[in-house]
Amino acid sequence: MAAVITLQSSSAAGPAAPSFQQQQQPQPHSPDSQPSHRRRLSRAQQQQDGPPSTPLSPVSSSTLTASAARAAGRDGPSCDACLRRKSRCAMNEMVNKCYSCDFHRQECTFNLTSGAARPNTAEPLSKKRKLEDSVPEDAESVKRYVHRSRMHQSYVLLPSTVASTKQGQGHYLVPGFFDQSIQYIGLTTEFEPALLDHVPLDQNNEGIVSNFRLRKLGDDTYIRVRNTMPDSVSVDAIESLVAPYGATLIEKFFEYVHPTFPILMEDTFRQTYRTRKNLSPLLLAAVYVLTLKFVDMPASQSVRRPDVARLESTALKLLTESLPRATVATIQAGLLLMEKSTVATRALNAQLVTAGFELGLHQDCTHWRMDTWEKGLRKRLAWALYMQDKWSSLVHGRPSHIFAWNWTVKDLVEQDFIDAFHADTNQDDTSVGHGPLYFCHMVALTTILSDILDRFYTLQAIEDFKASGGNRTRMILERAKPAQIRLKEWFGRLPPQLKMDTSGDLFDTITEENARNGALHLSYFATEITLHRCIIRSLSPETADAYLSHICRSAAKTRLISAMDFVNRLRPAHLRSFWPSASRHNFTLIGSFGILLRVTAPTKEESEFYRLRLCEYRWTLSVSRKNAEFLDFSLDSLDNATNLDRYVPDKPAIDELMHSAVKPTITSRPVPIIALDDPDPMLEAGGTSSVISGLASPATSVSDESLRDTPIPPL
Incomplete structure (x- = not known):
């Protein structure tokens, strides 16, 4: 039985989390006996391709x-x-x-x-x-x-x-597929589909209109196809900037980046790189820019080193020239460059999304007249663009450019990864590889993040919360319930390949696949923290009583400790793997959440607890930065926020607060906390901490007496 990777929609937020369906495996003697992710051509393509050649035999x-x-x-x-x-x-x-x-x-x-x-x-x-x-x-x-x-x-x-x-x-x-500038013809443009229906088309569903080629993809779907202008920088010029490390960089790219970010077709790219035929200088430069950090450069001054600054500026120049007439290579290169933290800007994200709309990546291509490999490539690029836009929205605190009502891309399945990876004759064909699983679960998590951003961080949502007055916290908790359920279900569906090592032994061997999972789990914690930040900010004497505040703050405290414990257990193998550009912000987000809890702490003792935790977290980041230079940003951000802490008024001691407070009247009626009524897999009986990835640290477990008094609900 071959697993099929899908992203099923949820009523909560448009695109939703992944599920795994079972697909009936054909008979052994059937031409379709290979699983879909290993079958490189569809049945229709095989009928067009003529008689098959001699079957392959293993080659040493x-x-x-x-x-x-x-x-x-x-x-x-x-x-x-x-x-x-x-x-x-x-x-x-x-x-x-x-x-x-x-x-x-x-x-x-x-x-x-x-x-x-x-x-x-x-x-x-x-x-x-x-x-x-x-x-x-x-x-x-x-x-x-x-x-x-x-x-x-x-x-x-x-x-x-x-x-x-x-x-x-x-x-x-x-x-040339990758050298074509594609422009989707929208229904409100000057081109009337009813008129285009009468344009004579050839066997490729293409016709000549004025100075461009018209290609029909569906009943009312057309695109304009033009050839791009020659690049201002040649492939040889790009190669000279990194010589003699070009071939090494290509190998490092497919070893570190491509497995979890499969937006290229590996065999096709390797072939074009080897022959230097039809190779995009922009795409090659983007691959080099993103992969340079994975190559150990010799310390000797006599050895030529790559010109990193010039390579990056050249790549950005080529991208700027390519965006007005975007190609598939433009989107691929732009997405790769955005994965470099220093390049990922708000403006570039908006330009890439616009270029993706030009190519029609936001539309469902299931029934379009194109080959299976092209549909799969378009869907992978579309979801990669979707992820980049949503995480960029979180990082920069700006509105997203992609909305559910203008996004009809279907869920990812195994067949969408045709030609994404090298055709390995020795690989087990009965299981889905780590790369597709990682990519699909990251997409699913991003849809949950998108739901949270839409529900809590849009201007309309903020206005709704303000208008609710004293009922603000309960209103937020009601909205948080579906997102919390989706997060719980997302984690419950994580396959063993995507879970973190639970042993915690420093001397245990960490596999390459397990090392790549760190970014996925960090993204999970960042998504949870994004949800809890809104809840904690809403707490005040006017919006929540002491009991409700205690419940919400205890749950937030547990999430913070779990996230810090996760970072503390990252090993050099994890830190040296590929981390998306949003990761440095996600590490920072953990510290920001700790500062929020410290600033809003009602007592001096609780504030001191978070101060000590933040000191421990900063030490962990400082030790880890030698294997992950992007953590410098997280350290600087944490230091800047800590410096602002001196403006926060001192908190009263708990004894002082107890004497000045009036004892509240205890009622037997339950508090209607709608979003806090399900058991949480991260919380054990008694309120101790348990990391979602299966890691638990005795040093950072929640042992505060306040957590033992009342079982902690699941938010």
């Missing part, structure tokens, strides 16, 4: 290495068959043959050289015959398009080509 790693080295060393020389046909030769490392020889089921030999005399039989071939020999017959529609179009076209391998060869399929060429 030494053979693949030799093949890769041979292929990487030659851009011009071709195999004997391609020389005779005078066609371009591109190696398929998976089968140790070029794509053409693999398709024609013939040996791929290199007995001739590019300077050798070609057989006379190849000379009289017409241009038409040479084109037919260089591409398979099932790409006839593509060839007709090439002869028809007068505009210069660049070509790339169909992204599913590399993986489809594994399934015994041929390959074919299509006009």
Whole structure:
């Protein structure tokens, strides 16, 4: 049974949390016996691609290495068959043959050289015959398009080509997908869909209108396609800025970043990088910028070091030039650059969202006329853009640019990750990989964050709370209930691969996959804290009595200690992994929440408790920063907030408060706290602390007597 990853909608907030359905596995002898995330072409594509080639046999790693080295060393020389046909030769490392020889089921030999005399039989071939020999017959529609179009076209391998060869399929060429500027035609523009319906289209659902190509994707869905202008900076110029570390940076990118942020197609990118054909300088620069921190540079002054500042400025320049006529590579590069904390700005986020709207990424592409791999790529890019926008809204305290009523992207499933990762013949096909699971659960958590921001932090929500007067806290608790339930359900559905190591032993081995989970759990704590900040801010003698305030503050106290305990248990392997740009703010958010609880503490003793916890937290950050430089921002922010603490008036001691307070009348009726009535998995009987990831620290457990008096409800 193959698990299907989906994000099911919730009545609470539009897009919602993930669920895992079971998909019936086909019979072993069926062509569809491989799971969908390993099946590189849909059944419809297989029917178009013609007869399958010879099934693959396992290839040793030494053979693949030799093949890769041979292929990487030659851009011009071709195999004997391609020389005779005078066609371009591109190696398929998976089968140790070029794509053409693999398709024609013939040996791929290199007995001739590019300077050798070609057989006379190849000379009289017409241009038409040479084109037919260089591409398979099932790409006839593509060839007709090439002869028809007068505009210069660049070509790339169909992204599913590399993986489809594994399934015994041929390959074919299509006009450059990543070099096309795409503009979605909205229903309110000057282009009337009823008129566009009469434009004659070819086999690719494309037609020529004025100075652009019109592509029909659905019944009333059209896009304009144009070729982009040449880049102002070449690939070689980008490569020179990081030489001789280019190849190392590519490997580090797919080792650290891509597994949890799969917005590229690994095999396709590696192929274009190796051949230097149709490689976007912008995308290459973005990959380098984000990956430089994962490469250990030698301390020797004689060794050339990458020009980091120039590389980053060049990448931003190329991105600025590309945004007015955005391509898929523009969105990919922009998202990667936004994952670098120093580049992630409010303005760039708004520009990227606008560019995504231009490409129509905000729409449901399920029934659009495009291949499965393209639909999957669009959905991954759409949800990555969604996450970037929502977390940027939290980080910068600005309104989000994406709204539920203009967002129809469907839930992610396994098939959406076709070609996202390297086609590994040795990988178990019966389970979903760590990368897709991580990405889907991060998307689901972001939808909960979006719900919280909409319910509590919009201007309209703030006005509603003010208008409620003394009922403000209870109104907030009522609104918080659905979000709390969704958070609880989200954590309950976390698979074992995404849980943090519960042993807490310093000497335990941490796997690469487990090390990547730190950012996911930190995001969970940041989401919970964002919910609790609004509740704590609402507490006052006018909006909540002493008992209700005690309940809310006790629950918030437990969340804070759990988050601090989680950070305290992060190991160097966790800290050296890839952390999204919002992570430095999420670390800061924990400290800000502690300061909020200290400032609003009713007694001197409680204020001192939080002061000590904040000192411990700062020490943890200072020790961890050597493995995560972005924590400098969190330390500086915590220090700045602590300096402002001197303006806060001193709190009365608890004895003084007890003598001055009037003993309240105790009634037997229960307090109607609607949002605090479910048991919380993070709280044990008696009110002790338990970290949501399964970690518990005796040093930071809640042992305060106030928590033992009353069982703590779940907020």
